[in-house]
Amino acid sequence: MGKEKPIVISIAIKEVLHILKDPRSLVILFLMPILQLVMFGYALKMEIQEVRIGVIDYSHSPLSRELVDSFRGSEFFRLFFFEGEERDINDLFRKRKAHAVMIIPGNFAKDLTRESLVDIQFIIDAADPNAATMIRNYVNQVIMNFNENRNDMIPIPFEIRGTLLYNPDRKSTYFFVPGIVALLLVMISALLTSITITREKETGTMEQILVSPVRPHEIIIGKVLPYILLAFLIGIIILLIGIFLFQVPFEGSVMLLLFLSTLYIITALSLGLMISTIAPTQQVAMMLALIVTLLPTFLLSGFIFPISSMPKLLQYLTYLIPAKYYLFIIRGIILKGSTFMQLFLPTLYLSIMSTVLLVISIRKFSINLER
Amino acid sequence: MKVALEIIEFKKVYGTYPAVNGVSFSVEEGELFGLIGPDGAGKTTLIRALCTLLKPTSGSLIVSGMDSNTDILAIRNILGYMPQRFSLYQDLSVEQNLQFFADLFKVPAIHRTERLNRLYQFSRLESFKKRLAGELSGGMKQKLALSCALIHTPAILILDEPTYGVDPLSRQEFWEILKSIQQEGATILVSTAYMEEAELCDRVALMYNGKIIEINPPEKIKAEYPYPLYRCEGRDMQKLRNFFKNLEGIRQTQLFGNALHVSFSEKPSPGDWQKWQKQSGGDLKNWIDHEPSMEDVFLYLINQEIKDE
Amino acid sequence: MSEIAVQTSGLTKKFGDFVAVDQVSIDVKRGEIFGFLGANGAGKTTMIRMLCGLLKPTSGEGKVTGLDLYAESERIKQKIGYMSQKFSLYNDLTLSENIDFYGGIYGLNPTDIEFKKNQLLADLQLTPWRDKLTGTLPPGFKQGLALGTAMLHDPSIVFLDEPTSGVDPSSRRAFWDVIYQTASRGITVFVTTHFMDEAEYCHRISIMSTGKIIALDRPDNLREKYKLPTIQSVFVHLMRQASTH
Numbered sequence: 050m051g052k053e054k055p056i057v058i059s060i061a062i063k064e065v066l067h068i069l070k071d072p073r074s075l076v077i078l079f080l081m082p083i084l085q086l087v088m089f090g091y092a093l094k095m096e097i098q099e100v101r102i103g104v105i106d107y108s109h110s111p112l113s114r115e116l117v118d119s120f121r122g123s124e125f126f127r128l129f130f131f132e133g134e135e136r137d138i139n140d141l142f143r144k145r146k147a148h149a150v151m152i153i154p155g156n157f158a159k160d161l162t163r164e165s166l167v168d169i170q171f172i173i174d175a176a177d178p179n180a181a182t183m184i185r186n187y188v189n190q191v192i193m194n195f196n197e198n199r200n201d202m203i204p205i206p207f208e209i210r211g212t213l214l215y216n217p218d219r220k221s222t223y224f225f226v227p228g229i230v231a232l233l234l235v236m237i238s239a240l241l242t243s244i245t246i247t248r249e250k251e252t253g254t255m256e257q258i259l260v261s262p263v264r265p266h267e268i269i270i271g272k273v274l275p276y277i278l279l280a281f282l283i284g285i286i287i288l289l290i291g292i293f294l295f296q297v298p299f300e301g302s303v304m305l306l307l308f309l310s311t312l313y314i315i316t317a318l319s320l321g322l323m324i325s326t327i328a329p330t331q332q333v334a335m336m337l338a339l340i341v342t343l344l345p346t347f348l349l350s351g352f353i354f355p356i357s358s359m360p361k362l363l364q365y366l367t368y369l370i371p372a373k374y375y376l377f378i379i380r381g382i383i384l385k386g387s388t389f390m391q392l393f394l395p396t397l398y399l400s401i402m403s404t405v406l407l408v409i410s411i412r413k414f415s416i417n418l419e420r
Numbered sequence: 421m422k423v424a425l426e427i428i429e430f431k432k433v434y435g436t437y438p439a440v441n442g443v444s445f446s447v448e449e450g451e452l453f454g455l456i457g458p459d460g461a462g463k464t465t466l467i468r469a470l471c472t473l474l475k476p477t478s479g480s481l482i483v484s485g486m487d488s489n490t491d492i493l494a495i496r497n498i499l500g501y502m503p504q505r506f507s508l509y510q511d512l513s514v515e516q517n518l519q520f521f522a523d524l525f526k527v528p529a530i531h532r533t534e535r536l537n538r539l540y541q542f543s544r545l546e547s548f549k550k551r552l553a554g555e556l557s558g559g560m561k562q563k564l565a566l567s568c569a570l571i572h573t574p575a576i577l578i579l580d581e582p583t584y585g586v587d588p589l590s591r592q593e594f595w596e597i598l599k600s601i602q603q604e605g606a607t608i609l610v611s612t613a614y615m616e617e618a619e620l621c622d623r624v625a626l627m628y629n630g631k632i633i634e635i636n637p638p639e640k641i642k643a644e645y646p647y648p649l650y651r652c653e654g655r656d657m658q659k660l661r662n663f664f665k666n667l668e669g670i671r672q673t674q675l676f677g678n679a680l681h682v683s684f685s686e687k688p689s690p691g692d693w694q695k696w697q698k699q700s701g702g703d704l705k706n707w708i709d710h711e712p713s714m715e716d717v718f719l720y721l722i723n724q725e726i727k728d729e
Numbered sequence: 730m731s732e733i734a735v736q737t738s739g740l741t742k743k744f745g746d747f748v749a750v751d752q753v754s755i756d757v758k759r760g761e762i763f764g765f766l767g768a769n770g771a772g773k774t775t776m777i778r779m780l781c782g783l784l785k786p787t788s789g790e791g792k793v794t795g796l797d798l799y800a801e802s803e804r805i806k807q808k809i810g811y812m813s814q815k816f817s818l819y820n821d822l823t824l825s826e827n828i829d830f831y832g833g834i835y836g837l838n839p840t841d842i843e844f845k846k847n848q849l850l851a852d853l854q855l856t857p858w859r860d861k862l863t864g865t866l867p868p869g870f871k872q873g874l875a876l877g878t879a880m881l882h883d884p885s886i887v888f889l890d891e892p893t894s895g896v897d898p899s900s901r902r903a904f905w906d907v908i909y910q911t912a913s914r915g916i917t918v919f920v921t922t923h924f925m926d927e928a929e930y931c932h933r934i935s936i937m938s939t940g941k942i943i944a945l946d947r948p949d950n951l952r953e954k955y956k957l958p959t960i961q962s963v964f965v966h967l968m969r970q971a972s973t974h
Contacts, residue, residue: 059523063512070511257507257568260471261524262493416492418473458897558769587768587923588961589968614926615898616959658913674902675909677762677932677948715898715926722899 056263060271064245068275078241078279082233082287089229090222090295098124100184103131103138103147110158116169119195125187142174149173149184223298226291227379228352231372233287234310235317236342238280242321243334245272251330256418265414269407273318280314281307292383300386306379309392312399313375317342319406320371326413346372374398424449424576424607425470429479432465439465441630442479447609447623452602454621454638455611456718461627463611464504467580470609471501484575497525500574502565504581510554514545514564517553518571525572539567542597559590566597577601579610583617595620615714626718633725638714645717647671647683651710654680660703667696672719681710734759734886734917735780737798739789742775749775751940752789757919757933759885760912764931765921766964772940773921777888780919782806794885810884814891818875820864824855827863828878835882842881849877853907869900873907886917893927905930925961936964938971 054062068075102120106113120126131141131150141147152170154160160167171188175181249255258268288306292299321338328334346352349363350372356364367373374395381387389396425447432440440462447453455463468474470481472492481488483495508517518539522532540546543563548556553564562582569577579598583591595617602608610621618624619638626634626641634641654660657680664673664682671683688696697704712720735757742750750772757763765773778784780793782802791798794808818827825846832842850856853873855866863871872892880887892908893901908930912918920931928934928948935945944951944967948960957963 054523056523056526059520063509063516063520066512066516067509252510253503253505253507254509256473256503256505257501257521258524259473260496260499260501261521262496262526263524264493417475418468419475458899460897588925588964589768592961592965613897616926616961658909661909675905676929679949719898719902 056267057271061274064272064275082237086229086287086290090226100126101147102126102128103141103150104128105131105152107155108153108157112158112161113153116195120191222295226295226297227383230287230291231375232346234284235346235372238314238317239321239338239342241276242318243324243338244331246325247328247331247334259416265416266411269411276318281311284310299383301382305389306382309378316371316399316403319403322410323406326410345370351376371402422449426482430476431478433477438630443632445625445635449607452608452622454618454624456618456624457627462630463627464580467578471578498575500569500577502569502579502582506561508553508565513550513552515549521568521571527572543567558586562586562594576607581611615718618714628722633721642717645712645720648687649683649710649712650707652680652707654703654705656703663700732759735793737791740786740791741788743787748940753942757917759917760915762912762918762932764928764934766928766934767937771937773937777921781809808885810880810887812876812879812889818863823860824863825859831878832881845881868896869903872904876907888919891922925964928960936967943967
């Protein structure tokens, strides 16, 4: 024993005991984000896979078969020959047997060898306009490649070729997994601290603590400490699963990511603390924590919708969303290998935000029972 | 005698509702002082304000010479408080709860073992050290809560309905413990809704509707009941009650099991009783002087209060 | 009709090796207010559940309104009313709406409900409050109305669990007036409580400890017998005695 423990440590130890004595909640705390990550990760995919194309081949020539084969070379397309009439096409779409139909005219081979202009007709199901546009782009690309491979005699004066960096395959999982990590971390951290204080209000134990000469910052800091560790562990697990399950490439420094993730967690925990100083019950706290984290992170952090295409007013609002900065950080480190100096600004914003939230919470934390 | 607690024109208003509406009294050092009154009388509000958990709307509260508005932490250091609701950590053990509160009150390590042992001794909780607080019986929970409130040997102990819902045997033991704490020199302010517990206090304040309607030692309060009270027995008690209700000069009638308590404006003569016995058609069999209970006095005082308004 | 409402002899209930109720014999008359006192776990609840036909006794005999506890438990259930301390009326419904609702639950037809409603409100002198919100009633009256609604199906016996715990003295007296009225109509009232101030209102009380009845008498007789001023002190005395054995 010897010297007395600082009160902050006593409160932190007690909090750890609470956490350990409730293993069921602990398991849920770890499993819930994993499940959500997996679900979100698979659900949030923008790519289209297996585009079914019905082919009506009036040409029946080696060339037309070559064209069809060039489509088969891509993993996106699944082609099948369709023996019906053109008027049966509607039926194909309605029964969802095909996303698109390609009609190769009878004079295809002849015209092509004569090097006159050939029309291939593509009919695309545009019930999902995004998908239709994407299919058209893919198809154009395939046709272009086909033409190039056949002869490079067609003179093209110049050509623009874009090179895609960082995510050359344009896989949306690379983009989304960091977003989901940001969302889950802020949500869980805010929930953890908002509930821990309101629970003591609800069970009446806060009343008993308050009559002791303890000070607000001691209660608040003591309560946050264990949750930093807990949320950090959960964060590592989410990151590991996100990166390995979805095979997101990792370019940057692991240490840097862990360090900045901790900063982000502290910001979110402080947000939860502030909620707990307002909310009278656990239920209200839970609702508030979800409202403040879930939708804003989804909509305003740049997770799904690019901030630059938002109306000006909303763009200003995004400065208040911690996930916005963390997305810079995590996408930067994971996909681009950004360094600390490159991420200095978002780091600074997060530090300011967490300090402000923490100070407000301590200020607002009432050492009596007045509302 | 020195004053431990001084309440001066204390008022606490929520919105427009006055929970406590101008209360003044003081508690002397070493006194066991009872605050009696039904739910909603304002006892909890007054107690919380004394513990610096609520701020007075007006008036002031002086605890051991310190003002509850300004000397919050100093007051908390010398005060032991046991809230109405069980307010300990149900998922922590008896020992963990005690240690935690010892930490909060910065009980020095050198005194700690000795103090815990003493608390275990009077509460007889030593053999339940490792048990979770949530798994204790009602009586033991109250003793643990009391131990936690006593961990820093406070000079003043304030308890809000500590025996509410606890079985009679534990209640009795609890009061015996309170008496022994008082003998060691502590000042105790205790609130209760049980009228008979008032008789265990040195002095009692009766609270009703945010006001104190009487302060005195219990035996003095009981002597204030002005009406002669009789306990009657007979055959058909319900009929007997209706019979008395219709007589003139009747203050109150109340059935208690097999007996009827009747209070009169003026003491009836033996002749009156004989007359009533005949008139009741044999329903009235015998009658005897009866000492009013604390509850009788309390109800009388409340009625007086209502009349005055 | 017989004057005895409840009769048991040697009634016992075991849960595994644990004897919850141990050889209990009681006779309770029609219109009697009978108190079951005891600490938590003394066997009060098990005893009541057997008398309500909710638990089959392990051994012993028992009759409730002349019906056998073993063979006729379903018919017993129709003869009894039950009001726990948690039973309450909806504060946001009017008195009349509350009675309609509970009458419906007991399966009464609308004409019967209307008739009972008028009678009940008149008995409690609450007729002018008929269309007022129940939440605006003083607590003692609300409790009385709750008891009335718990008895809409005309039970012969009614069981009350800590009916006036936590109620202020004047409300408590008002509610006990309703209980006395009920008993004077020939309905037997069982009160279980560990609040001794409720015990003083009973005609007879039984004090239970570890499944056995250790005292059974009128409250005044018990006080006299042990030369103690209150039932509270009698109870404490008996419990201390029991624990030293």
